Amino acid sequence: MHEVGITQSIIEIAEQHARRENAGxxxxxxxxxxxxxxxxxESVEFCxxxxxxxxxxxxxxxxxxxxxxxxxxxxxxxEFDLDTYTFACP
Incomplete structure (x- = not known):
């Protein structure tokens, strides 16, 4: 589940911004x-x-x-919405 690493990175970035602004x-x-x-x-939410x-x-x-x-x-x-990697013109 690569979402754990992604979530950890999100938190690290948020903390960097918070520290820069001296947020508690x-x-x-x-x-x-x-x-x-x-x-x-949903996996990011879970993590x-x-x-x-x-x-x-x-x-x-x-x-x-x-x-x-x-x-x-x-x-x-x-131009159109894509839900999958099917790149065919509707």
């Missing part, structure tokens, strides 16, 4: 996860509480914004 704690973390990223948002233990983000809420994949047909130029 992190109340919430917002991340964007693309539908074609291969990252399972978040365990990974924040003992950090500035302990007790913080996690806000995940899901970003829809987009494609553009090379022939007609039409």
């Amino acid at each position: 704690r992190i109340a919430s973390v917002t991340v964007e996860i693309g539908t074609l990223s291969g990252v399972v948002p 978040f509480e365990a990974c924040t233990s003992g950090t500035l983000a302990e007790g913080a809420s996690l806000i995940i914004k899901r970003i829809q994949g987009r494609g553009r047909c090379g022939d007609c130029g039409d």
Whole structure:
């Protein structure tokens, strides 16, 4: 489950920003996860509480914004949503 490493990196980045601003704690973390990223948002949510233990983000809420994949047909130029790696013009 690569989401553990991703979640740890998210927390490290959030802590870097918090320290730069002299914040005593992190109340919430917002991340964007693309539908074609291969990252399972529910797994990141599951890992978040365990990974924040003992950090500035302990007790913080996690806000995940899901970003829809987009494609553009090379022939007609039409743009469309993508849910899979099928790059065929609808």
